[in-house]
Amino acid sequence: MTHDHDLVLRPSAAQTEAALNPPPGRNGGDLVVETLSGLGATTVFGLPGQHALGMFDALRRSSLQYVGLRVENNAGFAADAYGRITGEAAPLLLSTGPGALTSLAALQEAVAASAPVLAISSQIPTAGLGGGRHGYLHELPDQQASFRGVVKSVHTVRAQSQIPSALAAAWESALTAPHGPVWVEIPQDVLLAPTHLPVVTAMDATPEEVVPRPELTAVAAHLLSTAARPAIIAGGGVVRADASGKLLRLAERLNAPVVTTFGGKGAFPWNHPLSLQSWLEDRHTTDLLEDADVLLVIGSGLGELSSNYHTFKPRGRVVQIEADLGKLESNHPALGIHADARLALSALLETVGERPDPTAPERVRTLLARVGERIAAQELTLEQDVLASVRRALPDGSPSFWDMTILAYWAWSAFDPRRPNAMHSAQGAGGLGYGFPAALGAAAADPTRPVLAVSGDGGALYSIAELATAKQYGLDVTWLIVDDGGYGILREYMTDTFGQATATELARPDYVALAESFGVPGIRTSPGTLEADLSKALATPGPSVVLLPAVLRMFAPTHLG
Incomplete structure (x- = not known):
């Protein structure tokens, strides 16, 4: 009897010939780039260094596109x-x-x-591993420990076949x-040594599916179907799973209001x-979510920002769907579904x-009207106008990336x-x-449309x-820099807490002249001319x-009451 997997594992004559006669001049670095190509990678990022040169030399023998930045972070x-x-x-x-x-x-x-x-990080030569101090440049006694x-x-390699x-x-x-993110460590000598191993071709690395337990989804479906006031919090997990269409259908079937977390924008x-x-x-939003008799939290751990700084106290049943097992019920008791x-x-x-x-739609309109009234009462016209100008200027299909700055907190x-997967910020770690x-x-991922970056x-x-x-790669990125003379949000925090700010004021360059010195066009704008x-x-x-x-201001916090 012949099994399908027997046929898969049996190489063709051409494959056997290629395996027995690999091209000359390859090293361990070639095994790295060949594997990446076999896995489906097309673009790599990084920065060369002494111990990693075997990988970088191999790049010139591969079809991978390399984008080299100036700082590893x-x-x-x-x-x-x-x-x-x-x-990917x-x-x-x-x-x-x-x-x-x-x-x-x-x-x-x-x-x-x-x-x-x-x-993928290099490591000192294998002769220096195993404890002690050998005096190699860049040596760490336990490099893996810093990443674990x-x-x-964490994945370690000690031989080319690995x-x-x-x-x-x-x-x-x-x-x-x-x-x-995952981390792979390969010693310098393993990367540099010539290799006679066959060229790496197609690789099988199918991600495991995190499937929900059916008895749990049955209970969740019953709770949601029979709820009097259901509501949904949608987090970044919905975006990562490309599940926004399914979320829309569920919300409409349940007539459940939906709020997206900052990581779940779109x-x-x-x-x-x-x-x-x-x-x-916003306290009004928090109140509505607390009043839900069944709250579906999907793709969020309800961390500090998603819970209005841990002031959110749900009174009804919580159903939490989360792929990260460590986040399941980490902040609130729930019907936890790992999926x-x-x-x-x-x-x-x-x-x-x-x-x-x-x-339900009327409750949503009432809530948004209350939020609008609260913001309108704070005389924050400049901030709202600047954000509206950015929205009008940014093409619908273009993604935006936001630094930790006051305009981003507004955003x-x-x-x-x-649209989903279009707005990204550093609010995960901050x-x-x-x-x-x-x-x-x-x-680099999609050169067909301009990209917006926003920083203070x-x-x-x-x-x-x-x-x-x-400039070197001709990347189509427009960088909006809001210059308020320092760390603006920290200035606000310190002034509100201590009455004055310390260590927040910065000497800065002329950003327009500096950009032009790199060969990048720069322009100084104003709130009135920003959109154009x-x-x-x-x-x-x-x-x-x-x-x-x-100088922009944040809207007043409402998690204090």
Whole structure:
């Protein structure tokens, strides 16, 4: 009897001939790039370093597109955005020690936001491993330990024959829900040594599916179908799972209002009659969610920002669907369903009943009117006008990437992304410097449309070197820098808390002149001319900088009562 898998494993004559006669001049680095190509990668990010040169030399013998950034952390942010936009694992090539460690903040953001990144780091030669201090440049006594508490999984290689399987296992881990960054370590001598192993061809690394348990989805469907006041919180897991269409059908079947978290922007249509939008830092929104007798939380752990700074106290039953097992019921007791959002929503749609409720749209309109009145009472016209100008200038199909800056905090609540997977920020881990390098990664992923990056002047200084990257590769990114003279949000926090701010004021360069010194066009704009200037910059191919000198204020917090 012949089995299908016997046929799959039996090589053809041509495959046997190719395997027995591999091309000359290959090294361990070739096994890395061949495996990446076999897994389906087309673009890699990174920064060369002494121990990693075997990988970089092999790139010139491959079809992989290389995008080299100037700082490893920025390369990590670019890979993060590439993974978010494409849903593929973005390879990130790093050198040993300082090079690898410099990427840690970016990998922390990737794991918090469930962005698939495949970080591949070199290591000192195998002769120096196993403890002790051998005096190698970049040496760490235990390099893996620095990553183990940050990434999803760690994979080590100590021989060339381990490279394909280790990378395949890491790829599978990165793309199994919840997506996230993984880390592979390969010693310098393994990368440099000549190899006579066959060329790596197609690799099998199918991510595991996180399937919901049917008895749990049956209970959840019953609770939702019979609820008097159901509501839904949609998080980033809905976006990562490409499940926004299923969410829309479920919400309409249940007539349940939907609020999206800051990480879940775009998971639900902004102007839908059931859309509560994203006003999570608002007591009125919190009250409505607390009043739900059944609250479906899907793809969110209800962390600090999603719970209005942990003031949210649900009074009804909570059903939580979450692919990250560690987030399940981590903040609130719930009917916890460990599952990918798309698969769980499919299961609910099979069994949940129609639930007529003509009052739901009116409750949504009333809530949004109250939010609007609260904002209008605070005299924040400048802030609203600036954000509206950005929205009008940005083409509907273009993604935007936001740094940790006051305008981004406004955008979390008030910006309509107009489609799923279009608005991204660093609110997962909250590090500075995300916006511009992430936008470069998105432009590399899809060069057919312009990309917007938004930073404050403080965050911009983290990634100013990447203007050289944008120019070198001709990446179509327009960078809006809002210059308020320092760390604006920290200035507000400190003034509100202590009566005055310390260490928040910054000397800055002339950003327009600095951009032009890189060969990148720059323009100084104003709130009144922002829309026109930003529209023109976005319509002009290649990188550009738009500088807006403005001191913006945040709307008053409502989680205090």
